[in-house]
Amino acid sequence: MLTIIIIILGASFLLYTLLGGADFGAGIIESFAGKREEVTISKAMAPVWEANHVWLILAVVILFTAFPLVYSSLSTVLHIPLMMVLLGIICRGSAFTFRHYDIVIDKSHKYYTLLFRVSSFVTPIFLGIILGAMMLGRITFDTTKGFYEVFVAPWLNLFCIVMGIFSACLFAYLSALFLVGETTIERERKMYVRFSKRFMLLTMLMGLLVFIAASIEGHDLLSDFLHSVTSLITLILATFLCPVIWHFLNKQKNKTIYLRIGAGLQVSLILIGWFYIQFPVLIKMKSGSSLTFFNTQAPESTLQQLLIALLAGLILIIPGFIYLFKVFKIKSNSQ
Amino acid sequence: MNDFLAARMQMAFSLGFHIIFACIGMTMPVLMAFSEWRWLRTGKTVFLDITKAWSRGVAIFFAVGAVSGTVLSFELGLLWPTFMQHAGPIIGMPFSWEGTAFFVEAIALGIFLYGWNKLNKWVHWASGVIVGISGVMSGIFVVSANAWMNSPSGFDWVNGKAINIDPVKAMFNAAWLEQSIHMILAAFISTSFAVAGVHAYLILRKGANAFHAQAVKTALIFGSVAAILQPFSGDFSAKDIAKRQPAKLAALEALYKTSKPAELIIGGIPNDKEEKVNYALHIPGGLSFLTHGNFKAEVTGLDKFPKRDRPPVLITHIAFQIMVASGILLAFISVLYLVFSINWRHILLKKWWIVLVACATPFGFLAVEAGWTVTETGRQPWIIYGIMRTEDAVSPMPGLHYSFYIITAVYILLSLIIIWLMKRQISSISQYYNSANEI
Ligand code: HDD
Ligand code: HEM
Ligand code: HEM
Numbered sequence: 001m002l003t004i005i006i007i008i009l010g011a012s013f014l015l016y017t018l019l020g021g022a023d024f025g026a027g028i029i030e031s032f033a034g035k036r037e038e039v040t041i042s043k044a045m046a047p048v049w050e051a052n053h054v055w056l057i058l059a060v061v062i063l064f065t066a067f068p069l070v071y072s073s074l075s076t077v078l079h080i081p082l083m084m085v086l087l088g089i090i091c092r093g094s095a096f097t098f099r100h101y102d103i104v105i106d107k108s109h110k111y112y113t114l115l116f117r118v119s120s121f122v123t124p125i126f127l128g129i130i131l132g133a134m135m136l137g138r139i140t141f142d143t144t145k146g147f148y149e150v151f152v153a154p155w156l157n158l159f160c161i162v163m164g165i166f167s168a169c170l171f172a173y174l175s176a177l178f179l180v181g182e183t184t185i186e187r188e189r190k191m192y193v194r195f196s197k198r199f200m201l202l203t204m205l206m207g208l209l210v211f212i213a214a215s216i217e218g219h220d221l222l223s224d225f226l227h228s229v230t231s232l233i234t235l236i237l238a239t240f241l242c243p244v245i246w247h248f249l250n251k252q253k254n255k256t257i258y259l260r261i262g263a264g265l266q267v268s269l270i271l272i273g274w275f276y277i278q279f280p281v282l283i284k285m286k287s288g289s290s291l292t293f294f295n296t297q298a299p300e301s302t303l304q305q306l307l308i309a310l311l312a313g314l315i316l317i318i319p320g321f322i323y324l325f326k327v328f329k330i331k332s333n334s335q
Numbered sequence: 336m337n338d339f340l341a342a343r344m345q346m347a348f349s350l351g352f353h354i355i356f357a358c359i360g361m362t363m364p365v366l367m368a369f370s371e372w373r374w375l376r377t378g379k380t381v382f383l384d385i386t387k388a389w390s391r392g393v394a395i396f397f398a399v400g401a402v403s404g405t406v407l408s409f410e411l412g413l414l415w416p417t418f419m420q421h422a423g424p425i426i427g428m429p430f431s432w433e434g435t436a437f438f439v440e441a442i443a444l445g446i447f448l449y450g451w452n453k454l455n456k457w458v459h460w461a462s463g464v465i466v467g468i469s470g471v472m473s474g475i476f477v478v479s480a481n482a483w484m485n486s487p488s489g490f491d492w493v494n495g496k497a498i499n500i501d502p503v504k505a506m507f508n509a510a511w512l513e514q515s516i517h518m519i520l521a522a523f524i525s526t527s528f529a530v531a532g533v534h535a536y537l538i539l540r541k542g543a544n545a546f547h548a549q550a551v552k553t554a555l556i557f558g559s560v561a562a563i564l565q566p567f568s569g570d571f572s573a574k575d576i577a578k579r580q581p582a583k584l585a586a587l588e589a590l591y592k593t594s595k596p597a598e599l600i601i602g603g604i605p606n607d608k609e610e611k612v613n614y615a616l617h618i619p620g621g622l623s624f625l626t627h628g629n630f631k632a633e634v635t636g637l638d639k640f641p642k643r644d645r646p647p648v649l650i651t652h653i654a655f656q657i658m659v660a661s662g663i664l665l666a667f668i669s670v671l672y673l674v675f676s677i678n679w680r681h682i683l684l685k686k687w688w689i690v691l692v693a694c695a696t697p698f699g700f701l702a703v704e705a706g707w708t709v710t711e712t713g714r715q716p717w718i719i720y721g722i723m724r725t726e727d728a729v730s731p732m733p734g735l736h737y738s739f740y741i742i743t744a745v746y747i748l749l750s751l752i753i754i755w756l757m758k759r760q761i762s763s764i765s766q767y768y769n770s771a772n773e774i
Contacts, residue, residue: 058438068421068424093398317435
């Protein structure tokens with residue numbers, strides 16, 4: 001039972017990274033694109049962004065139901081970066097909707113756009129920082145150590161910041177690839193191809209920096225990867241997909257579907273690899289001990305009810321999602 | 336400001352903000368689906384225009400409802416980690432069902448808002464109905480979680496730990512049904528009266544036309560039925576609280592001394608030092624009758640509880656008076672509306688009636704905010720009634736008041752922007768919809 005819940009938690013995290021990530025990325029890409037692209041980006045995102053973000057809510061709900069201690073610990077010590085994520089989510093969602101629905105178009109649109117772009121950039125950085133802090137092992141609950149040691153030091157360090165920037169680049173890359181298939185204008189398509197390539201290189205570079213920053217901060221990520229065969233394989237496969245995607249990007253008529261599958265596969269591989277070296281740890285603490293899936297799990301009766309709700313939910317949601325994407329993604333492309 | 340107070344205020348503020356959007360999110364899909372259905376049946380464009388005009392505004396409310404809800408699901412942990420650590424496994428089930436309802440809602444909403452020209456008309460209509468149903472379901476689930484805080488069940492509390500957890504029993508606790516019914520009715524009342532009020536105001540400003548007249552009518556049909564049922568549902572809740580949370584009942588009625596018979600205290604300003612209520616209207620035996628159906632029955636007062644277990648009387652009592660007064664006002668308007676629309680339709684066109692409807696705009700939402708203040712403040716000092724104190728649940732992080740200032744500032748700013756956006760939306764109605772120009 002626990003295994004299925006962990007898989008669903010992992011899957012919703014993965015889907016949030018892919019779908020929500022592409023949404024955040026769109027805000028980043030937009031900052032580098034022109035005025036006209038704004039329209040394509042808005043059009044592509046508007047019908048689906050709300051549904052994409054429910055994956056985050058699902059992950060949070062599973063976390064506090066099934067692994068309550070992890071949820072309460074995270075929200076205590078990582079209060080500040082979580083607060084930043086929340087502010088980002090509020091500003092981004094509202095600004096996007098205001099821009100899309102404000103009937104009168106005037107100067108106010110400039111402010112919506114500014115807010116939308118800034119928060120699209122800031123939120124993924126803090127998401128990455130939070131992930132980094134969970135794995136780095138500086139977290140402590142000993143409040144006598146002082147404010148800085150407990151509430152700031154675990155996340156404000158080189159490794160976490162590099163993780164943050166890595167996430168932002170990854171999201172932008174995902175989004176650029178996604179947008180290649182969303183436009184019918186050749187000039188725009190070329191631009192998104194360019195962005196895809198640039199952000200692919202940037203993401204790879206940042207990925208490298210993550211390893212370097214980790215070792216500077218005394219967290220030997222590389223040897224973790226070398227010790228786990230599965231993780232190593234996923235990492236190599238993900239890297240190998242880069243030239244493949246590059247090849248498809250160079251084709252005159254892009255096979256959008258390949259690009260999307262490729263990118264989805266890449267991100268999944270990276271996350272699965274990361275999951276393997278972490279498992280079953282959720283939070284590594286300074287004291288050397290850690291909070292894991294096993295030592296924080298809720299009682300059996302809770303897990304059982306949670307699973308029923310989740311499975312019933314999936315039966316309703318999956319066809320709904322497929323329908324939503326069919327109506328808006330496939331039809332709009334073939335028109 | 337001390338951090339504990341800041342955390343309580345931040346929670347109250349965030350919930351008070353979210354509930355407005357939640358009410359709109361539960362009610363508007365139903366109103367829109369009703370209006371679209373009339374269009375599909377009659378072919379009159381005015382119904383289509385109303386549906387479309389509403390859906391543009393509703394999209395904004397939905398997005399803000401979604402982000403403010405997301406904030407809440409984090410805030411529960413950011414502010415009350417100890418509470419969530421124990422309560423999570425117990426009330427996680429309604430929250431996970433709520434998650435399912437959100438998904439269905441978000442998907443159906445995407446289809447409804449953006450699928451106007453892409454889908455079969457009835458499929459489109461059905462997506463609106465699904466949004467409404469899942470909105471109401473999510474309201475019921477989350478209110479059950481709150482009802483559990485008022486009436487904890489489905490676990491045994493041993494040495495500061497919950498054991499023998501039964502999530503199903505926890506969800507279907509003693510308070511879930513009455514709170515859910517009262518909440519759903521409240522959502523319909525508040526949103527419908529606000530919508531009717533705004534359109535009535537526009538009639539006063541711009542003169543009568545088919546668009547606004549029909550919009551007022553559609554909203555009032557739903558609002559008036561709910562508003563007439565609400566006092567009964569409220570009475571049902573109060574009787575139940577008398578058994579379940581006598582301290583809350585005593586606080587909201589400002590009954591300091593256990594009395595037999597107990598008088599009903601209307602209005603007034605409770606004074607905790609002297610333990611009496613100044614400037615109030617006293618109705619002998621009134622409270623005994625309302626809580627036990629008998630003019631002579633005994634009602635428990637605050638004196639039965641040690642001082643540290645009493646909720647704040649002043650806030651709870653005044654909030655309760657505001658809710659009940661608004662409820663009675665709206666129920667009165669609703670009765671008039673139903674009577675007039677059966678027999679005296681011409682009165683519905685009279686200026687005084689339209690002014691009355693316009694004046695009723697804020698009272699539904701006022702009652703919602705006041706009602707939640709009663710429920711939540713009346714539960715103090717407990718976060719889980721009788722089990723865990725609010726002060727023991729608060730986050731140990733120093734400086735919580737900064738997040739309170741920031742969140743408050745952001746929410747005030749957002750509210751101002753939304754009001755301004757709605758004004759812009761409304762002022763362009765006659766430009767986009769022909770029926771807004773027909774008399
Ligand atoms: C339009 C809104 C509205 C209106 C007109 C009323 N209420 Fe209400 N009331 C609410 C909106 C509300 C609410 C905001 O929805 C609450 C908060 C918690 C809940 O479940 O409903 C609530 C709670 C609430 C409670 C506390 C329940 C609890 O703590 O478990 C009582 C005793 C009443 N109400 C009683 C009444 C009475 C006697 C009314 C007579 C007219 C009334 N309400 C009208
Ligand atoms: C949306 C409608 C709601 C409103 C307007 C509301 C209002 C409030 C208010 C005014 C307080 C502060 C009480 C005080 O400290 O004096 C509060 C506290 C709180 N509420 Fe609610 N509430 C709502 C629904 C809920 C729901 C559905 C839940 C959870 C399932 C919830 C959980 C809490 C918690 C955890 C606190 C903090 C602890 C406490 O003060 O007891 N509330 N809320
Ligand atoms: C009585 C109190 C509440 C009621 C009746 C209520 C009801 C609703 C409804 C109807 C919606 C969908 C409408 C919309 O998106 O605007 C919604 C959204 C949401 N609510 Fe609440 N809610 C309440 C309190 C809470 C609390 C305490 C939490 C968190 C713990 C919460 C979390 C959420 C979330 C995450 C969403 C966004 C879902 C989405 O993306 O569609 N709500 N709520």
